[in-house]
Amino acid sequence: MEILLEVRDLxxxxxxxxxxxxxxDGVNLAxxxxxxxxxxxxxxxxxxxxxxxxxxxxxxxxRVDSGQILFKGRDLLKASGGEIQGIYGSGIxxxxxxxTAALDPVFTVGDQxxxxxxxxxxxxxxxxxxxxxxxxxxxxxxxxxxxxxLSNYPVQLSGGMRQRVCIAMALATEPELLIADEPTxxxxxxxxxxxxxxxYFLVGRRNTSVIFITHSLGVVREMADKVNVMYAGTIVECGxxxxxxxxxxxxxxxxxxxxxxxxxxxxxxxxxxxxxxDYLNLxxxxxxxxxxxxxxxxxxxxKPKLTEVRPGHYVACFLED
Amino acid sequence: MDKLQPILQIANLxxxxxTTQGTVKAVDGISFTMEQGETLGLVGESGSGKSTVAxxxxxxxxxxxxxxxxxGRDISVLALKRSLDVKRSIQIVFQDPGTSLNPRRTxxxxxxxxxxxxxxxxxxxxxxxxxxLLQKVQLLIDYxxxxxxxxxxxxxxxxxIARALATQPQFVIxxxxxxxxxxxxxxxxxxxxxxxxxxLGLSYLFITHDLSLMRNIATRVAIMYLGKICELxxxxxxxxxxxxxxxxxxxxxxxxxxREEEALKPKKIQPRGEIxxxxxxxxxxxxxxxxxxxxxxxKRVDPQMxxxxxxxxxxxxxxx
Numbered sequence: 001m002e003i004l005l006e007v008r009d010l011x012x013x014x015x016x017x018x019x020x021x022x023x024x025d026g027v028n029l030a031x032x033x034x035x036x037x038x039x040x041x042x043x044x045x046x047x048x049x050x051x052x053x054x055x056x057x058x059x060x061x062x063r064v065d066s067g068q069i070l071f072k073g074r075d076l077l078k079a080s081g082g083e084i085q086g087i088y089g090s091g092i093x094x095x096x097x098x099x100t101a102a103l104d105p106v107f108t109v110g111d112q113x114x115x116x117x118x119x120x121x122x123x124x125x126x127x128x129x130x131x132x133x134x135x136x137x138x139x140x141x142x143x144x145x146x147x148x149x150l151s152n153y154p155v156q157l158s159g160g161m162r163q164r165v166c167i168a169m170a171l172a173t174e175p176e177l178l179i180a181d182e183p184t185x186x187x188x189x190x191x192x193x194x195x196x197x198x199x200y201f202l203v204g205r206r207n208t209s210v211i212f213i214t215h216s217l218g219v220v221r222e223m224a225d226k227v228n229v230m231y232a233g234t235i236v237e238c239g240x241x242x243x244x245x246x247x248x249x250x251x252x253x254x255x256x257x258x259x260x261x262x263x264x265x266x267x268x269x270x271x272x273x274x275x276x277x278d279y280l281n282l283x284x285x286x287x288x289x290x291x292x293x294x295x296x297x298x299x300x301x302x303k304p305k306l307t308e309v310r311p312g313h314y315v316a317c318f319l320e321d
Numbered sequence: 322m323d324k325l326q327p328i329l330q331i332a333n334l335x336x337x338x339x340t341t342q343g344t345v346k347a348v349d350g351i352s353f354t355m356e357q358g359e360t361l362g363l364v365g366e367s368g369s370g371k372s373t374v375a376x377x378x379x380x381x382x383x384x385x386x387x388x389x390x391x392x393g394r395d396i397s398v399l400a401l402k403r404s405l406d407v408k409r410s411i412q413i414v415f416q417d418p419g420t421s422l423n424p425r426r427t428x429x430x431x432x433x434x435x436x437x438x439x440x441x442x443x444x445x446x447x448x449x450x451x452x453x454l455l456q457k458v459q460l461l462i463d464y465x466x467x468x469x470x471x472x473x474x475x476x477x478x479x480x481x482i483a484r485a486l487a488t489q490p491q492f493v494i495x496x497x498x499x500x501x502x503x504x505x506x507x508x509x510x511x512x513x514x515x516x517x518x519x520x521l522g523l524s525y526l527f528i529t530h531d532l533s534l535m536r537n538i539a540t541r542v543a544i545m546y547l548g549k550i551c552e553l554x555x556x557x558x559x560x561x562x563x564x565x566x567x568x569x570x571x572x573x574x575x576x577x578x579x580r581e582e583e584a585l586k587p588k589k590i591q592p593r594g595e596i597x598x599x600x601x602x603x604x605x606x607x608x609x610x611x612x613x614x615x616x617x618x619x620k621r622v623d624p625q626m627x628x629x630x631x632x633x634x635x636x637x638x639x640x641x
Contacts, residue, residue: 262579
């Protein structure tokens with residue numbers, strides 16, 4: 001299977017007054033062509049840092065210390081400014097969590113959509129053609145009355161409608177890879193269901209590859225073909241969605257699933273005491289070890305590597321060795 | 322044994338806000354009763370008016386009309402006009418502990434304030450009471466000298482819960498207490514809340530948008546849509562036989578993590594549409610534009626709440 005994007009041994013850190021926060025600790029990710037990859041974990045586990053490293057939009061103080069991010073074989077971390085412009089926006093595009101912050105409040109939806117379409121286009125495009133494409137893009141995300149919406153400002157739209165605009169914008173340039181960072185977290189559950197269904201349909205039709213970042217296990221189960229579970233800057237388990245949800249192996253994944261309240265009753269089990277470690281005072285060895293109920297001596301000495309324990313199912317835990 | 326007197330009775334409660342665009346009917350005639358020691362889950366999407374109900378009970382808003390009866394006393398007024406004893410008995414925990422705790426006070430000062438206001442315990446012993454409260458919510462005693470900014474989200478919410486418990490209330494309003502938190506911390510806080518309820522006989526009005534959570538902790542569930550309750554039933558009955566089309570739409574929208582749960586989701590209904598603006602509530606049943614089972618009558622007449630067997634209340638023309 002052809003790999004569109006591959007993240008190899010990514011280490012990213014942030015400099016703050018007290019020292020360096022070593023957030024990402026050797027993240028490996030592979031996004032095959034046309035597949036939807038889920039990245040799931042709690043607040044502060046490094047999901048967004050991974051995304052920002054890939055997009056090279058780390059905030060000041062943030063830095064990729066080592067690793068490679070290969071997009072169609074080209075290392076994005078070494079690409080020049082000109083090359084980057086050709087890739088981001090048209091080859092790779094993104095949807096952010098908060099559509100209100102992602103859209104500029106002082107420009108109309110049309111202005112922003114047209115600008116994205118023209119800059120993202122591989123050939124020069126007239127304003128009129130760009131407007132027509134903008135209307136088509138809004139129609140595709142099932143916006144009622146797309147012509148009128150073009151002259152609306154983002155504040156005139158509801159949260160769900162704004163996120164539809166962001167999706168239209170992200171897909172208008174026909175990217176090969178879409179990175180969606182918590183795209184439905186700020187929305188109500190019935191709106192979330194509609195947006196997810198729409199997104200699933202649109203990327204399926206285009207055969208777009210997707211990295212779907214979320215803290216919600218339920219959302220990732222519905223959207224992704226493969227799931228990567230992240231804890232404190234490391235990927236602790238990955239495999240097909242079906243496999244991860246029916247046979248979770250890493251103690252963290254198991255605990256995370258047990259804590260979910262179930263619609264069928266049950267869940268809400270509280271097994272892991274504490275919280276994500278302080279990135280300034282990281283534990284030696286496995287980063288989950290201080291909270292792990294099954295921790296052994298070895299776990300506090302060396303760092304477990306992701307190893308294949310069942311076909312296509314990788315776990316970073318000594319228990320599965 | 323006689324049935325205990327209900328701890329809270331709400332009768333035809335309304336709250337209208339006047340805005341430049343027109344009157345917003347945030348809460349438009351809701352009624353329910355809560356028994357001592359129960360957990361009522363008040364569930365709805367944003368803009369449904371669930372928090373406005375909470376704020377009226379807490380006395381942050383004065384109702385436009387209708388009654389709130391707490392332990393036999395009419396408290397349909399602002400907290401300012403309530404007796405100290407009523408204010409002590411009703412406490413509230415807000416969604417975001419980042420903004421509900423004063424960042425410039427220490428945890429000790431935050432927990433001390435309600436003790437001082439309500440004169441709980443002799444002044445000399447109040448410092449010990451603060452320590453007890455911290456222990457109760459499983460926080461270290463030296464947290465007393467920290468500021469809220471030094472704590473994680475979950476720990477801050479535990480401080481907010483400790484503050485609510487400080488006055489030894491009988492009734493606690495929980496306004497989305499865990500929706501800003503990760504699932505593992507949520508599990509911890511919910512377990513703690515359930516323990517307090519058992520030990521202290523508390524009654525909870527639990528405001529949330531999370532039905533899976535309610536399945537596990539509520540004794541009864543009420544669904545709100547555009548300022549009105551559309552369905553109310555004991556939790557077991559509610560999840561076995563969801564009746565209102567909006568309830569079914571909500572249930573079918575929940576992303577779940579197992580096949581057993583998948584089987585419980587109504588299949589017929591696909592979520593569609595958005596909550597209309599509360600300034601322009603549709604005529605007739607306010608849900609009719611999104612309802613897959615809409616009939617002619619729904620567009621003209623707002624249905625009345627009716628009671629079906631099993632203490633199951635529903636407000637829909639399908640069941641008339």
